Amino acid sequence: MKRDKTKWIQEVVARYERPLCQYAFRLTGNYESARDAVQDVFLKLWRAKVLEDERTAPWLFRVCRNRCIDMLRKDKPMQTLTDAQAAAVPAPGRSPAEETSLHESASLLLRKLAELPANQAEVIRLKFQQQMSYREIAAVTSLSETNVGYLIHVGIQTLRRQTAQS
Amino acid sequence: MKPIDEIQLTAYALGELSAAERAEIEDRLQSDPAARAAVEEIRALAAQLETELKNAPDISLTDDQRRRVLQPPAPTDGRLVRFSWRRATGFAAVAAAVTLVFGGVLWQASRNLLQNRFAKLCETSEPAISCEIVQTDSQTLDELLVPAELPDLVDAVAPPDLDLEMTAPPEIQDFCPAPVMDSVTELNLASDAISPIVMKGLAPGQMANRSGAGRTASLRCYGGSWAPHPCAVPPENAESYAPIQGNAFKQVANEPLSTFSIDVDTASYANIRRFLRAGQMPPPDAVRIEEMVNYFPYDYAPPQDDVPFAVHVESAACPWNPAHALVKIGLKGKELAADARPPCNLVFLLDVSGSMDCDNKLPLVKKAIQLLARQLTARDRVSIAVYAGAAGLVLPATPASELATIEAAIEHLQAGGSTAGGEGIRLAYDEARKTFLPDGNNRVVLCTDGDFNVGITDSEELAGFIAERAQQGIFLTVLGFGMGNLKDDRLETLADKGNGNYAYVDSFSEARKTLAEQAAGTLFAIAKDVKLQIEFNPAHVSAYRLIGYENRLLAKEDFNDDRKDAGELGAGHVVTAFYELVPVGAESTPGVDPLKYQSREEPPAPPANANPEWLTVKLRYKLPKANQSAKIEVPFVGGAAAFENASADFRFAAGVAAAGLMLRGDPSVLDLDYADAIAWTSGAVGADPGGYRREFLDLLRNAAALAPRPTDAPVPAP
Numbered sequence: 001m002k003r004d005k006t007k008w009i010q011e012v013v014a015r016y017e018r019p020l021c022q023y024a025f026r027l028t029g030n031y032e033s034a035r036d037a038v039q040d041v042f043l044k045l046w047r048a049k050v051l052e053d054e055r056t057a058p059w060l061f062r063v064c065r066n067r068c069i070d071m072l073r074k075d076k077p078m079q080t081l082t083d084a085q086a087a088a089v090p091a092p093g094r095s096p097a098e099e100t101s102l103h104e105s106a107s108l109l110l111r112k113l114a115e116l117p118a119n120q121a122e123v124i125r126l127k128f129q130q131q132m133s134y135r136e137i138a139a140v141t142s143l144s145e146t147n148v149g150y151l152i153h154v155g156i157q158t159l160r161r162q163t164a165q166s
Numbered sequence: 167m168k169p170i171d172e173i174q175l176t177a178y179a180l181g182e183l184s185a186a187e188r189a190e191i192e193d194r195l196q197s198d199p200a201a202r203a204a205v206e207e208i209r210a211l212a213a214q215l216e217t218e219l220k221n222a223p224d225i226s227l228t229d230d231q232r233r234r235v236l237q238p239p240a241p242t243d244g245r246l247v248r249f250s251w252r253r254a255t256g257f258a259a260v261a262a263a264v265t266l267v268f269g270g271v272l273w274q275a276s277r278n279l280l281q282n283r284f285a286k287l288c289e290t291s292e293p294a295i296s297c298e299i300v301q302t303d304s305q306t307l308d309e310l311l312v313p314a315e316l317p318d319l320v321d322a323v324a325p326p327d328l329d330l331e332m333t334a335p336p337e338i339q340d341f342c343p344a345p346v347m348d349s350v351t352e353l354n355l356a357s358d359a360i361s362p363i364v365m366k367g368l369a370p371g372q373m374a375n376r377s378g379a380g381r382t383a384s385l386r387c388y389g390g391s392w393a394p395h396p397c398a399v400p401p402e403n404a405e406s407y408a409p410i411q412g413n414a415f416k417q418v419a420n421e422p423l424s425t426f427s428i429d430v431d432t433a434s435y436a437n438i439r440r441f442l443r444a445g446q447m448p449p450p451d452a453v454r455i456e457e458m459v460n461y462f463p464y465d466y467a468p469p470q471d472d473v474p475f476a477v478h479v480e481s482a483a484c485p486w487n488p489a490h491a492l493v494k495i496g497l498k499g500k501e502l503a504a505d506a507r508p509p510c511n512l513v514f515l516l517d518v519s520g521s522m523d524c525d526n527k528l529p530l531v532k533k534a535i536q537l538l539a540r541q542l543t544a545r546d547r548v549s550i551a552v553y554a555g556a557a558g559l560v561l562p563a564t565p566a567s568e569l570a571t572i573e574a575a576i577e578h579l580q581a582g583g584s585t586a587g588g589e590g591i592r593l594a595y596d597e598a599r600k601t602f603l604p605d606g607n608n609r610v611v612l613c614t615d616g617d618f619n620v621g622i623t624d625s626e627e628l629a630g631f632i633a634e635r636a637q638q639g640i641f642l643t644v645l646g647f648g649m650g651n652l653k654d655d656r657l658e659t660l661a662d663k664g665n666g667n668y669a670y671v672d673s674f675s676e677a678r679k680t681l682a683e684q685a686a687g688t689l690f691a692i693a694k695d696v697k698l699q700i701e702f703n704p705a706h707v708s709a710y711r712l713i714g715y716e717n718r719l720l721a722k723e724d725f726n727d728d729r730k731d732a733g734e735l736g737a738g739h740v741v742t743a744f745y746e747l748v749p750v751g752a753e754s755t756p757g758v759d760p761l762k763y764q765s766r767e768e769p770p771a772p773p774a775n776a777n778p779e780w781l782t783v784k785l786r787y788k789l790p791k792a793n794q795s796a797k798i799e800v801p802f803v804g805g806a807a808a809f810e811n812a813s814a815d816f817r818f819a820a821g822v823a824a825a826g827l828m829l830r831g832d833p834s835v836l837d838l839d840y841a842d843a844i845a846w847t848s849g850a851v852g853a854d855p856g857g858y859r860r861e862f863l864d865l866l867r868n869a870a871a872l873a874p875r876p877t878d879a880p881v882p883a884p
Contacts, residue, residue, distance in 0.1 A: 006236075006238070009235075009236065010236060013232065013235060013236060017226050017227055017232070018224065018225065018226050021225035021226055021227065022222055022223070022225055025223070025225050031225060034225060035225070035227055035228065035231060038227060038231075039227060039231045039234065039235055042235035043234070043235055045235075046238055107218050109211075109214055109215065109218055110218050110219070110222075113215070124215070125219065127180070128212060128215040128216045128219055129215075129216075129219040129220075129222065131216075133182065134177070134182050149173050149176070149177050149182065150173055152176060152180070153172060153173045153176040153177075156176055156208060156211060156212075157172075157176075159211060159215075160207055160208070160211055163211070
């Protein structure tokens with residue numbers, strides 16, 4: 001049993017390390033915080049049950065998301081943030097390299113994506129970067145599936161319009 | 167044709183629709199070139215996004231971090247969850263801040279219960295509230311989040327009277343010995359005067375409200391419960407009851423017809439008994455008088471001929487208002503001999519979540535099923551499905567003659583895991599359908615302590631699902647176990663929708679009564695959609711009221727409408743209803759002013775040749791497999807017998823009804839006390855084979871001792 005868990009965790013880490021780091025980076029805007037958050041997420045695996053494959057990703061992303069929002073809150077004591085606000089507020093002390101990565105200046109599409117409202121950009125990333133279904137995204141973000149569908153739709157409409165113009 | 171919904175179209179382009187929805191969109195796309203082009207564009211954009219997002223900056227853990235996460239962490243101590251609430255000032259307007267502190271030792275005791283979806287709350291709204299979670303060790307409750315259970319965060323309806331306890335001083339308060347924390351809570355305080363708030367046993371979807379003296383607090387709990395240890399006696403407000411408004415008197419001149427559905431449930435009585443035994447008055451809304459009256463067996467003669475039941479009507483002076491008459495209508499279902507009853511296909515759906523891990527829950531469920539299984543024969547099939555963290559089948563359909571197999575499966579059941587269920591109810595119904603007996607009694611028997619969270623979380627959807635299956639011939643029996651978390655109103659609704667019955671099992675003797683002595687009634691419906699309509703004769707009766715059955719009332723047109731669902735009657739079941747009548751010539755109707763615009767002369771004395779009948783009982787029912795109803799009419803010529811001369815069943819049942827009215831705080835019985843009900847019933851106990859009536863007297867003595875009003879008369883000894 002113990003062995004199985006070790007093996008499972010190795011697999012999970014190998015598979016989700018980078019996707020989670022990317023996601024956490026988007027939420028915190030800061031490499032170091034992102035890594036810390038992901039480390040915390042993986043450490044929790046040791047106390048979690050071995051999950052079936054299809055439940056693993058939503059669990060990881062959800063825990064990661066909560067961890068990031070927690071970290072942002074702690075940076076700003078006495079200030080209350082909704083999740084969306086938290087996701088939108090960049091952490092202080094970003095390096096130029098981080099600044100650059102954050103804006104993904106290489107591509108018009110990704111630049112426009114970064115300009116979308118935070119909640120739309122987040123669900124679009126989960127959908128297209130992590131290949132999650134609406135249902136999984138709903139589980140990660142605590143939004144309803146309908147709401148996820150709406151946010152993705154609106155985000156995509158905006159991106160279509162903006163990329164078609166140029 | 168209306169244009170395709172754009173959000174739906176995006177979902178279609180991204181492959182998010184079900185097969186049926188997809189087919190519908192594809193159909194529409196045939197004739198909509200613009201929409202087809204949009205789909206193409208969305209897909210192209212999606213592909214581009216996927217490609218470009220792959221090239222996003224590559225971030226990974228440091229080698230050091232990776233090494234750390236791949237090593238099992240050192241074991242940590244158990245923990246205690248503590249909550250403290252403190253006020254804070256500063257950020258925006260008047261702010262109340264809520265701090266949750268976690269440290270210490272919770273785990274072992276109720277780890278099973280600690281489950282899913284504890285997430286952060288912290289919604290800020292006007293007025294501002296902040297809520298932060300402070301961790302005193304590295305572990306958060308995030309790990310308890312199990313994604314499959316997340317989507318069912320339900321924001322349900324507020325119960326009427328949930329209470330927030332407000333106490334001082336504000337600093338950390340231990341919440342309860344082993345609190346359960348599986349909730350997302352949202353606090354919304356509008357006060358500058360609230361110090362700490364201790365949540366008392368909030369249950370899923372409940373919302374607490376308190377207002378008064380210019381302050382209000384509301385607290386919502388999503389999908390979990392803040393509850394004390396499952397075996398502890400809870401604050402009553404963890405339980406939810408639908409409000410009941412007692413029936414008022416109706417003028418016969420205006421409403422000569424009274425229509426209602428029968429109810430054979432008895433759960434309310436067992437629940438009241440639990441309260442009274444614990445030395446508490448039950449909340450008035452927990453008292454359903456018809457369920458109290460119907461709890462007791464009455465000695466009604468069974469039907470002689472082919473009809474499924476016999477109707478017995480009796481009248482006497484109303485004990486709590488001698489100017490009124492009391493009419494008792496009793497139905498007795500046909501008894502079924504063991505070999506005459508249809509074969510059974512029973513699927514037990516058991517809640518084995520951690521909260522069931524108390525002596526009066528899962529162990530009692532096991533005993534109850536064993537009792538029942540022993541009533542069955544080789545023709546019958548038993549399956550057992552369980553739900554907790556995941557739903558599963560622990561016993562596929564097994565002939566009841568293989569008692570050892572069944573008992574072994576029962577023995578191996580263990581409580582554990584979170585309550586949130588997978589597809590428990592679907593699984594049970596699917597299993598019932600697989601082994602469907604066309605001529606048999608197909609039934610799902612749900613055993614739960616109330617957190618009914620078995621895969622379909624929307625109450626409406628669940629009720630619809632159960633009603634649909636009932637139409638297909640699979641009925642539902644609900645057995646409620648334990649205490650403290652009982653979702654009485656929900657369970658009753660479910661049983662009703664499932665053409666079934668609902669019983670509350672709080673002890674082994676109750677299990678015996680429901681599942682052994684009255685197994686036939688619990689399991690075999692002999693008639694469904696049983697409705698009663700009483701027509702009163704204005705020559706004799708000026709007004710009436712139905713005692714109890716408040717949530718079973720039907721419109722008069724529903725009586726002949728075979729589509730209207732109504733109650734089931736089981737083999738040998740007895741159903742009793744009381745009407746309190748105001749005879750013509752008695753004082754005016756209580757609570758109703760005389761009509762101003764309808765000149766109504768003094769009621770004439772009934773002409774000598776008038777029809778002597780007081781009323782006619784009309785009964786509609788369907789046989790279990792029938793779609794068309796049949797009707798029975800029983801006229802009744804009343805008489806004003808003295809209460810003392812009425813039958814023992816009449817006197818006992820009337821005393822139970824009176825006690826029910828008192829427990830509900832009905833204004834018509836304010837001058838009564840429990841000693842009166844004891845006096846009326848104590849002489850009517852009779853042979854009392856199961857000891858139920860004697861037990862009731864004992865409960866009445868408890869009620870008398872607990873009642874706030876002064877009792878002048880000494881309580882008679884048994």
